[in-house]
Amino acid sequence: MGSRILTMKRQAAELGRIRTGYSRPNPKPDGKPIPVRSKTFVLTSHSRDYVAAAADLYGGTVEQWTPQGQNVAQWRVITKATELRAILPQGDPLSQSYEFWTGGGCSRRCDGVTENISGDPCVCLAKFGEDWHERSPKQVCRPTSRINVMLPDLPDLGVWRLESHSYYAADAMAGGLDTVLQATEGRSLMPVRMWIEQRKVVRNGETKNFPVVMLVPALPKLRHALSGPISTAAALDPASLDRPAIEAGPAVVPDYAAEARMCQTVEDARAVWRRANVAGHVARDGSDELSQELGRIADDIGKGIDTQTGEDRGDDEPGPDDEGVYDGEFIEDGERDDEPPAAYPPAQWPTAAVPGGGRP
Template sequence: MKKQAVELGRIRTGYSRPNPKPKGRPIPVRSETFIFTSHSRDYVAAAAEQWGGKVEGWTPQNSKIEQFRVITKAREIRAIMPSGDPLSQAYEMWTGGGCARRCDGEREQKSGQPCLCLAQYGPEWHRRSAREVCRPTSRISVMLPELPDLGVWRLDSHSYYAADGMAGSVDTVLQATGGASMMPVRMWIEQTTRVADGETKNFPVVKIVPAVPQLKHALSGPLSTAAALDPSSLVARPALEAAPAEMPDYLAEARGCRSAEAVREVWHKANRAGHVRRDGTDDLSRDLMQISRDVEAGIDPRTGVVDDDQDDTGPDSEGVYEGEVVEDGEGGDEPPTAYPAAAWPEVTQPGGGAQ
């Protein structure tokens, strides 16, 4: 037994207006916009809110059960084609008693006989009046995500051109997805002109195509439910930028240095990374300069304690400190420092204006 969703209503492309003749049949009118009908006023009211139009009571032909209808202002709608095969097509003849014939073009299904229209009128039977022969009938069920409740809305069409177009679109989707997923579709009413036997006729045709950003999305296999509801999510998004690396703890590194020159190198490292200002007026530069002065003074910047290896011998009885004799280097000059004082930004030098 075939499983199918609950039918919530119908999508139509035509309606009828009263015949001015008292005994005349209602006059069919082709609509340029979509029409929604349902037994539920709430569903029709939701369609009117979404696509415009006025909700009104309506009774189908050959029926006594009142329904509700809205002739919207929408020439195009977005829908979702459910999984499986949502399209049914046949040649049918309807009378006051219901469906009298249903044929696939070769065999009439109710009687089991070969096509009755072909047998009676020959190969050109399709040119006969709709009252004499079967009409092509296409039924496709779609879901409307903007409307309430889970179910399908059915669209019926008796157009040869719509039948070919619907079959082509659905077959392509089924071939790509195997009927295993839903597919977002775009539906619109297109005015078509046909010239035959010197006569020009204008009539509306419903077109249905997959509504995806690129064709490859419709042909790349089953889609997720999220992608069917939001086709824009199929577009490749740029990769997220990597989060910026955390700034090194320059102060901790500087407090571990054993010389002022090493502290200055920490500042240069921060400067190359853009973490301090070149003029040294930022807080980090000032903190590093203070650590450099502490190291030069023999103060451990981690504890604030004077190093144990400092000479703490006091003055002699005459108040004179014992001096330290330093051998001259080669050539009699002091060895150049690896990081001269000028390596600090001028403003951070003592008296340079740093606060």
Template sequence: MGSRIMTMKRQAAELGRIRTGYSRPNPKPNGRPIPVKSKTFILTSHSREYIAAAADLYGGPVEQWTPQGQPVAQWRVITEATELRAILPAGDPLDQANEKWTAGGCERRCDGVTEKLSGRPCICLAQYGDDWHERKPEEVCRPTSRVGVFLPDLPDLGVWRLETKSYYAADALAGGLDTVLQATGGRGLLPVRMWIEQRKAVRGGKTKQFQVIVVVPSLPKLRHALSGPISTAAALDPASLDRPAIEAAPVERPDYLAEARGCRTADDVIGVWHKAREAGHGSDELLADLKTIAEDISKGIDPQTGEVGDQDDDELGPDDEGVYDVEVLGEGDGPVGEEPPAAPARSSWPTAAQPGSGARR
């Protein structure tokens, strides 16, 4: 069995990024690119295959794109999707820090209390006080939030990194994910819905407009979100949580006419009618058919063949010489000449519309 470096981070491959904004060229000479807030999600990747698959799924044109300050071109699609269905991996998927980047790389990375690269107390707080985040981006760190999610309908196994550098969005995203993680405690996968929401806040008498990414569990009912970790199959198909584990097979309607044709007496046929009526299958049409079968049986007609008498009893017919192989009864030996029993009274038949019969038309 192999071994691992215990201090090494174990994370899925990053297939691409999920963004909520882009920049357009500045018409002024040497002007900085102008940031644009997008109302739909933007997906970027080094792989054209992934972006083409995303364009097929979410709409939007595939285009080549070079991130600001980077020499390597990537691929991008500004989708038509205002909402994404994703799956959160196990553990805490959120990584947040106050970061300041320059052309030389990350200059500061701070948790709000300690700047990690230098070990000094938060530099932005010391210089500008509690409202440091309202300073110009080039002067202070920017609250940076990163979340890795699976997009199950796109190719390959890996995460798509969602990133935002908004102070207000960082707070909303952390709160939303903490609520989501209450469902699983970070154990197991969890399907989520993400969408871009426009908000505003009043600070210092000024109204600030910003957008946040809302993340909520994507489950059929609230109770599913509060019942703990779910299976991988349920994460891929949340609707399965609301389906019975084993669906009952459909119950076939009995063939009452076939059962009645196998009866020996009219009373037995009446019993078939009672059975059908109690099962909710009673109807005027079935009642009429069963009455016809009962009358045939009373007349000695076989309801299966339509012939009179028991035609299969060969011993009742004469042999080749015309002799009947039966015992002939004489006077006083049996019920010779006695009338056959009467057919059952028709009053024993309930009607399909009889009150309280339970019949359904």
């Protein structure tokens, strides 16, 4: 068995990104691309095949695209989908922090109390006070939420990363996800619905409109989200959780009597009873109706009666006497105590011959 580096994160392959905006060219010479808030989801990837599959599924046109500030071309599709069905992987798929990015990369990453890169207290809080998040992103860190989801109807095994910089979306996303993780302990997949919700807020007399990505468990009832881990099959088909279980049909009991009538010897008929006993279809004391019938069939076989027609087969072998004993038969030394003596047909097996009493 292989070994792993214990401090290494075991992350699934990132197949692409899920975005809520895009940029369009600026008509001004040398102008920066103009950001556009999208009412539908935008999927981007380095693989054209993934984007083409997304376009087939969600609508839209595949186009080549280069992210702002980068020089490596990717592919994207501005879909027609206002909602996505996805699956949360096991564990905690949400990562959140306050981040400040410059041309040199991420210069600050904070949890709201401690700035993790320098180890110093939160810079924005110390500088601007409790309402620091209302300031321009050029001055303070931006709330950044990243969540990995799987899109089960697209190719290959991997995750698509959704990134949001909404302060309100960060709070709503974390609260809903933590409730589910508390129930499942992150030990199972979880189907979810994601959609873009347009919201507005009035602050200091000014109305601001902004999109929020909502993410909730996609289950028939709330109880399913809170009742612990679910199976992979249920994650792929959540509706199955609300379907009634298929009741098992009545057990089919073999026709032991018909089998016994096909036997040619008493021992073979006795073997049929043993099988029925092991299967739990006859009682050990032989008091049930099937045991009685099997005993009568064995008795007929011992008397030379054709159990199929009821006629005497005319065998030369003599039948048992009034005591049920065949001439010339005896019990050999060492015969098992739990086996009825061979001298007795099933209908006349003595109770003492079977452990616990009764017929065989």
